[in-house]
Amino acid sequence: MDKINGSQAIIRCLQEEGVKIIFGFPGGAIIDLFDALMDSDITNVLVRHEQGAVHAADGLARVTGEVGVALLTSGPGATNGVTAIATAYCDSIPMVILTGQVPTPLIGNDAFQEVDIVGITRPCTKHNYLVKDAKDLVPTLREAFHIARTGRPGPVLVDLPKDVVAKMIDFPEKKPIRMQTYQPNYEPHQGQIEKACKKILKAKNPVLYVGGGVILSNAHEELTELARKLNIPVTMTLMGLGGFPGTDPLSMGMLGMHGSYAANMAVANCDLLIAVGARFDDRVTGRLDAFAPHATIIHIDIDPTSISKNVKVDIPIVADCKHALTAMNTWFNTSSDFNREQVAASHEPWRATIDGWATKHPMTYIDEGEIIKPQFVIQKLDELTHGDAIITTEVGQNQMWAAQFYKFNKPRQWATSGGLGTMGYGLPAAIGAKMAFPDKTVVDVAGDGSIQMNIQELATAKQYKCPVKVVILNNNYLGMVRQWQELFYNKRYAGTVMDVTPDFVMLAQAYGAVGLRATKTSEVEAVLKEALATDNTVIMDFVIAREECVFPMVPAGKATTEMLLV
Amino acid sequence: MKHTISVLLQNKPGVLSRVTGLFSGRGFNIESLSVAETLDSSISCLTLVTRGDEAIIEQITKQLHKLIDVIKVTDIGDSEYVEREMVLIRVKAEAQTRAEVLRVVDIFRGKVVDVSPKSYAVEVTGSTSKVQAIIDILKPLGIQEIVRTGTIAMARASKK
Ligand SMILES: Cc1ncc(C[n+]2csc(CCOP(=O)(O)OP(=O)(O)O)c2C)c(N)n1
Ligand SMILES: [Mg+2]
Numbered sequence: 175m176d177k178i179n180g181s182q183a184i185i186r187c188l189q190e191e192g193v194k195i196i197f198g199f200p201g202g203a204i205i206d207l208f209d210a211l212m213d214s215d216i217t218n219v220l221v222r223h224e225q226g227a228v229h230a231a232d233g234l235a236r237v238t239g240e241v242g243v244a245l246l247t248s249g250p251g252a253t254n255g256v257t258a259i260a261t262a263y264c265d266s267i268p269m270v271i272l273t274g275q276v277p278t279p280l281i282g283n284d285a286f287q288e289v290d291i292v293g294i295t296r297p298c299t300k301h302n303y304l305v306k307d308a309k310d311l312v313p314t315l316r317e318a319f320h321i322a323r324t325g326r327p328g329p330v331l332v333d334l335p336k337d338v339v340a341k342m343i344d345f346p347e348k349k350p351i352r353m354q355t356y357q358p359n360y361e362p363h364q365g366q367i368e369k370a371c372k373k374i375l376k377a378k379n380p381v382l383y384v385g386g387g388v389i390l391s392n393a394h395e396e397l398t399e400l401a402r403k404l405n406i407p408v409t410m411t412l413m414g415l416g417g418f419p420g421t422d423p424l425s426m427g428m429l430g431m432h433g434s435y436a437a438n439m440a441v442a443n444c445d446l447l448i449a450v451g452a453r454f455d456d457r458v459t460g461r462l463d464a465f466a467p468h469a470t471i472i473h474i475d476i477d478p479t480s481i482s483k484n485v486k487v488d489i490p491i492v493a494d495c496k497h498a499l500t501a502m503n504t505w506f507n508t509s510s511d512f513n514r515e516q517v518a519a520s521h522e523p524w525r526a527t528i529d530g531w532a533t534k535h536p537m538t539y540i541d542e543g544e545i546i547k548p549q550f551v552i553q554k555l556d557e558l559t560h561g562d563a564i565i566t567t568e569v570g571q572n573q574m575w576a577a578q579f580y581k582f583n584k585p586r587q588w589a590t591s592g593g594l595g596t597m598g599y600g601l602p603a604a605i606g607a608k609m610a611f612p613d614k615t616v617v618d619v620a621g622d623g624s625i626q627m628n629i630q631e632l633a634t635a636k637q638y639k640c641p642v643k644v645v646i647l648n649n650n651y652l653g654m655v656r657q658w659q660e661l662f663y664n665k666r667y668a669g670t671v672m673d674v675t676p677d678f679v680m681l682a683q684a685y686g687a688v689g690l691r692a693t694k695t696s697e698v699e700a701v702l703k704e705a706l707a708t709d710n711t712v713i714m715d716f717v718i719a720r721e722e723c724v725f726p727m728v729p730a731g732k733a734t735t736e737m738l739l740v
Numbered sequence: 741m742k743h744t745i746s747v748l749l750q751n752k753p754g755v756l757s758r759v760t761g762l763f764s765g766r767g768f769n770i771e772s773l774s775v776a777e778t779l780d781s782s783i784s785c786l787t788l789v790t791r792g793d794e795a796i797i798e799q800i801t802k803q804l805h806k807l808i809d810v811i812k813v814t815d816i817g818d819s820e821y822v823e824r825e826m827v828l829i830r831v832k833a834e835a836q837t838r839a840e841v842l843r844v845v846d847i848f849r850g851k852v853v854d855v856s857p858k859s860y861a862v863e864v865t866g867s868t869s870k871v872q873a874i875i876d877i878l879k880p881l882g883i884q885e886i887v888r889t890g891t892i893a894m895a896r897a898s899k900k
Contacts, residue, residue: 296758297765301808304754321808355750355811479802482795 180308180339181210184272187315188216190348193243195219195234195600195609196200197227201247203274203287206243206339207663208433219609219638222630224498225252226602229727231630233603234610236269236589237564239392241322242269242606244662248276249287250332253294257596259329261297263594265413266282268327270318271299275599277337278306289390292333299440300328303312311476320351325358326477327390351446358476362493369694370448370472370489370506375512377446377470379524380406383429383458386413386477386592387451394418394500394585394691399449403506405518407528407719409437411452413592415738416582421561426528430458431728432574438726440528441466453496455593456730464733495552535726535739537578548572548647548718551698552579555617555645558702566590567598568624570654572647574724576619598627605635615706622648622675630683643705644713649720657723661738682713691715742771743797744823745749747786747804751777752838755809759786762807768792768800772825772890783811787892789868816893823893826865828853829875832882833860842882859884877878 178186182347184207188196193712195217195726200208210216221227224246242262252273276285285659292304301321303314311334313690318330368384374380388397394417401408408418409429418425424604429437441447447469452458459465465485472488473480474495481490491498506512539549552575555563557739561581567573567590589607618625625646635642648654656670679689688710692701698716705712726737749755756775766789775786777827788815790800797815804813816823833841845852845862848870854861864874868891875886 292754293757295753296761353808356808477806479799479806485798487796 176345177208177338177342179210179343180311181206181344182332183312184315184339184341185210185214186345186364187312188243189214191234191241191319193241196243196245197221197230197606198245199224199227199247199251201249201251203336204245204272204334205247207272207334208273209526216608218245219493219605219634221634223257223628224254225598226605226631226634228255229599229602230631231259231269231604232258232262232267232636233606234588234602235262237270237586237607238610239516242267242273242665246267246271246273247287248274248291249289252291253289253494257402258296258330261296261591261594261596261599262329263298263300265347265386265591267324268313269329270322271329271331273331273333275304275333275335278335279337281335282310287560291331291736294445294520295331299331300331302331304333304334304335305338306349306390308338308343311338311343312327312346312656313618316348316351317353320353321356328419329494329533334717335386342505360476360497362491362498364501366489366491366522367501367505370491371487371502371509372511373446373472374404374448375517378520379444380404380443380446380521381440382406382408382416382418383411383441383447383449383452384408384417385450385452388414388417389585391451391476391495392585393451393496393499396496396567398422399503400499400531401515403503403514404527405521406448407440407598409433409440411455411458411592412577413588414452415577416585419583420581421583426532428577430455430734431460431730432578432724432726434532434537434727435736435737436528438728438737439531442733442735443527444469444560447471449475450499451475453480453510456484459484460728460732460734463635463737467628474591510673517704538740539722540740542719546692546695546716546718548575548696548716548722549579550695551645551647551702551716552576552619554698554702556580558699558706559615559617563587563617564589564604564611566600566603566607566616566618568618568620569595569597570621570624570652571649571722571724572619572624572653574654575647578724589636597624600632600643601625601628601642602634604644604657605631605638605640606683607673608640608642609638617645618642620644620646621653622650622678623652624670625678626676632682632687632711632713641709642713643711645706645714646713648675648678648715649718650675651720654724656721660721660723661727662729668712676711678715687711691717693717696740698711741792741797742791743893744787744789744816745801745804746814746816746893747788747810748778749784749786749807750809750811751782752809754833755784756786758807758809760792762803763790764838766799766803768796771887774890774892787890789891808820814895816895820896821893822896823867823891824865825868825871825891826863826864826889827871827875828857828887829878829883830854830861830885832858832876832884834858837881841878844874844877850874882899
């Protein structure tokens with residue numbers, strides 16, 4: 175066997191795993207890996223801040239389904255990545271983060287740029303490692319990828335002391351990974367599937383409640399088949415958008431705090447709730463005892479801890495969503511108890527009720543003439559990109575308007591920080607997505623506040639000829655917080671008014687990007703068109719109705735039927 | 741409800757902090773915890789005593805199982821089991837109380853493991869309630885220091 179050094183072995187592992195692009199930022203403890211990367215065919219994207227590296231790898235992972243990889247140095251490099259690691263953890267995104275570490279003899283001595291990153295990231299990674307022996311490098315890396323992408327996916331961090339990656343080692347042959355302590359269960363229990371299917375046949379008012387698990391397990395086709403076969407209305411969580419076609423007549427749109435009236439009413443009144451890859455987050459359920467109070471609950475999830483965590487489940491199915499939905503579809507296809515026409519017809523009255531709710535309170539906003547409404551900007555964006563762009567977002571009102579008004583028909587065209595709600599996610603994530611799919615239109619829907627959290631990544635976008643488009647819905651406020659203050663804090667706008675905001679058009683130009691601005695509704699379309707036609711990174715500054723609120727809104731801790739409406 | 745949970749885990753650095761971090765991070769409580777190697781030195785056995793309603797205990801066992809380094813989680817209370825705890829107590833023992841201390845230790849089948857002119861150190865093993873009982877009885881005589889091991893437990897073998 176040929177001897178290579180540890181860094182070269184790591185790069186070879188990345189190649190084995192199919193990694194084409196990684197995002198990183200160098201430093202003393204990780205120079206060896208950067209050096210080894212130079213001799214490989216892997217594109218090494220130099221970001222401008224480590225948080226950006228990890229978000230970019232996360233964006234790539236979300237749109238491709240592959241494991242995103244980031245490379246950071248020790249100490250401040252690693253800690254700068256923590257917010258983004260936690261972001262990926264909360265949304266179950268498969269990632270491997272490699273961090274440099276001080277040489278093993280110095281660990282524990284408060285050496286220069288030493289930090290216990292394994293300790294720091296323990297609660298926000300799926301698993302993490304400190305590799306102390308060079309012969310463990312390759313097996314650890316392989317295990318890290320395996321853990322990141324299987325079961326409920328998540329970020330795995332591998333901490334690499336500088337002396338360990340410098341050692342000469344043999345490169346061991348790849349063997350199938352079998353871990354005694356980690357064997358996620360993919361196959362559903364057939365008895366539970368049958369129980370669930372029989373329950374579904376008895377339901378009069380069923381609802382499919384679809385979460386990010388459907389995207390992560392690539393189960394959108396199976397889900398769509400099930401919903402259409404049985405004529406069951408579908409609602410999605412923020413993470414589930416695209417898991418079912420948003421323009422399908424069965425789609426009720428998003429549910430929860432800023433979900434549609436119809437979706438929230440349907441869940442409140444359903445007699446059967448089929449949760450697929452969703453985790454009953456408080457932003458979805460509102461007041462727990464009022465959530466789906468009349469429903470039998472079926473819950474499919476690969477993570478047993480998600481089941482009966484917040485809401486007591488009647489029929490749990492611990493399995494990969496795709497496998498479980500396939501089993502259900504097969505059951506219906508082969509069961510003599512199932513008469514498709516009859517079942518479909520039996521749900522028509524329920525669908526008519528839901529359509530009634532949707533007509534009574536559609537997802538809408540009040541037109542104010544030339545004052546730009548953010549919802550209108552998103553609608554136009556949807557129209558001009560034929561609902562086919564990859565959309566990333568920042569956090570706040572901008573994110574909710576994007577979720578409400580862009581019609582996602584496909585999985586993996588939507589990357590947003592759901593669980594953690596990390597401002598600053600969208601721009602680096604857009605870069606990651608665009609690097610993965612250079613031919614696709616990638617748009618970051620941003621707020622004027624959030625965009626400033628990782629604006630430096632414009633330079634990365636420029637350096638790698640990565641023409642992402644940024645739509646800033648500029649209200650000159652930390653708008654979502656201001657909305658809460660308007661509604662629940664007597665309009666006391668403490669800490670939400672940004673008196674100084676950069677001129678985003680000039681800022682774009684300073685980075686060599688294009689800056690465009692619209693201040694009137696009549697200018698919106700032209701600006702969007704020009705931006706989409708430009709082969710350069712573009713920032714669009716849409717000066718919107720300053721105090722527009724996101725509606726519907728279920729105030730925190732209220733029942734989901736207690737919606738504030740437009 | 742009190743539960744005794746037995747966890748088999750890989751004997752690697754940092755594994756214990758994954759377990760304790762899980763409890764503190766999720767607000768579960770630990771009443772006692774004890775851990776040591778098993779026959780197989782690559783595997784440790786951890787016994788912990790916690791409290792919670794059924795839903796919480798279910799979450800605790802599932803969350804423990806989810807940790808990558810955990811091999812097996814058993815809620816020992818689900819079956820018949822024996823539990824033991826050891827305590828070392830340093831109790832004041834001067835002329836007028838020396839005999840009384842020895843009598844109590846004898847009743848609890850304890851042992852005196854260290855003697856000084858003014859105190860005894862005694863060792864007692866038993867269920868948590870027995871350990872608590874001797875502490876309560878010796879307290880009025882003047883306990884200077886106690887160290888408890890925390891509970892360890894083992895399911896009883898099937899009688900069939
Ligand atoms: C890193 C981080 N800090 C703070 C928050 C709390 N927060 C949520 S939304 C929001 C306002 C965001 O403002 P902006 O980006 O302008 O978006 P808008 O709501 O105005 O569309 C804040 C501060 C957060 N989500 N993330
Ligand atoms: Mg704003």
